Amino acid sequence: MEDFLVKAKASAQIIATMESAKKSRILNEMADALISQSSTIETENTKDMQAGKENGLDSALLDRLLLDEGRIAAMAQSLREIAQLTEPVGRVLEGWVNADNLRIEKVSVPIGVIGVIYESRPNVTSDVGALCFKSGNVAILKGGKEAEYSNQIIAKVLQDVLERNDLPREIISLLPDSSREGVSRLIKMDQYVDLIVPRGGEGLIRYISQNASVPVVKHDKGLCHTYIHQDANLEQAIAIAINAKCQRPGVCNAMETLLVDRAIAAEALPRLYTAFSTEETEMRGDPEVQEIIEVELATMEDFDTEYLANILSIKVVEGLDEAIGHIAKYGSGHSEAIITENYTAAEAFLDRVDAACVYVNASTRFTDGGAFGFGAEVGISTNKLHARGPMGINELTTYKYKIYGHGQIRG
């Protein structure tokens, strides 16, 4: 492993200063290669699919694993789109002249060597590899073992393109030792690796956060709330709540808990009940909710659970303070929304709720690199530092200060 990491770190110097047009050209070549190697990729993917069936993966997981011609074409298209993104390296973030007449520029630069740990979908291998490449970083990828054949062939296709361009294969590679021990070693190698991005289950993320000496930007759970304030436009509130919960319940920016002001509960809850019933949502409510609509009891554990399913906890609150208090206690700092026409309540919610994304009168489902306009995304960070919320290509850069003098010495 250490030999590999030495090469990875050395490769970082090559990719860090590569000119933008060359990076884009190579990414387009990679897209072409995925298409031309389509049938080989499908063959390897079949092995993963077969093993998955034998190991009893459910149909949803098998579907995520499957690569067919259409999906490989989509992967190629994604690389072409990443090639077109605005160059993330060399942006002048700030610039000024100091009291000593030094010209100081704060400029975006690649981070270096980035380890990304993820599960299931094999398109992540090409997407994240390409995002790291475009941003001048070396990518060390560790996918799920259920997608091992697929990830191997995808990485090989990309690496062959690197080699044809006289570049080291280590610029985009799979972690050579993909066992749990391999991951344990990788996250301690801070002399070679600059950042670890874990995307996956809570257990994995917890393990990595607790044990890494390499800095971690984690993609943890989203326990998101929507708060219907007494001055909400109720029709709008219902539409937003339905969208936040039901449009795609299995994702981290979906709502898990709905908070409703007491002053409007008697009017709002029956209408919400009708709307969610149409969507076949399983509703659970606190005792006060149960007095108004017929739902199961929501326990404290419910309020603390990211269902990732079409289940909703509902709670009646006295007002803004109780709503914000509940969110502070149970929220995961991902995405939180208030629905209100009241200016002061909206501003207070935006200021006081501590989360990556805070919304007024919109669905939490918009927390996403694509929706934000970042193009392809690395994920949605639940870190507070470095990258918070949707993590696009710019979040794969850090900065340096370039300082232009003409003989200045310190007095």
Add this chain to the structure above:
Amino acid sequence: MEDFLVKAKASAQIIATMESAKKSRILNEMADALISQSSTIETENTKDMQAGKENGLDSALLDRLLLDEGRIAAMAQSLREIAQLTEPVGRVLEGWVNADNLRIEKVSVPIGVIGVIYESRPNVTSDVGALCFKSGNVAILKGGKEAEYSNQIIAKVLQDVLERNDLPREIISLLPDSSREGVSRLIKMDQYVDLIVPRGGEGLIRYISQNASVPVVKHDKGLCHTYIHQDANLEQAIAIAINAKCQRPGVCNAMETLLVDRAIAAEALPRLYTAFSTEETEMRGDPEVQEIIEVELATMEDFDTEYLANILSIKVVEGLDEAIGHIAKYGSGHSEAIITENYTAAEAFLDRVDAACVYVNASTRFTDGGAFGFGAEVGISTNKLHARGPMGINELTTYKYKIYGHGQIRG
């Protein structure tokens, strides 16, 4: 400890949204309190000084520890200057309207609870406490045990001002258990603490980086180089090299190694020798240097050492590539300088050297929050992520996205 951290985290919500004018007023009250409590502070400091003498601290350390009326006045003045800094919270860093017509604002917000671990000088207690306060964060401070009485009284003076303003004392406090075990526990408490900033010896920083589950922004060593390119203005080069090494050899932005192009070595080295001899610098050189000037041998270990003393390693290099290669191998990513009149060499050095601060024709001694114009500084980060280089008050903030909708749902 856990009780204390629960209170600290709860206090974070209070300070996070405090209005700017109130924070400034309280900081000025703290400055007044330091002055009015001056004699009590001196009395407590005397206990530290006495213990220091008994424990055989050298005169430099004792001098760093000493608080007299003048130094206490300087601490108060520093608080007044921090009070005057531009408000770091609520800056709109970016803003746009997305394809769904959501108005998205990226806004600076406090980080939350910050633990700062430092050594020796007790003025750090008030400085860092005030920087955290101004940026809306809770500060948990752990100073050196040699300054324990001084730190206790300074913290008490600041906390009494908090209490008079009906604010929790936990907003600025010393770590209750200041033992090594206390620190070990603190750095694992990621459910309460958002950031650890260690300033101190390599051992301490290594220990914290390896063991923390809380994110760390470290203030590690500076092994800084100055590279005299063959097209340098030699007189300027010598003045810069002398300043970088000798103006204050004990700090992290001082030069440790001087690299000189072979093409000008025969002319440059004797002149450098004369200049550094006047400054009583102990020079060590590689064999090629030794052929030109009479100095001790610089070993590989020398090139890998942050002397923090008036000692200089010198090496002859073939040109830009070898200089950049040497810096990549031995540099600590802190501050690196090239002295040249050659445009292409200057640009290549700035682009290819991976360090927080890269200079053309100036002394590395300018890597400093004050020199950069940031006002008081937390320190100089050797992290690549979140904060790199001089860490001012803005680096004590993170960001959130505020998203303003009018009923948008995801399609």
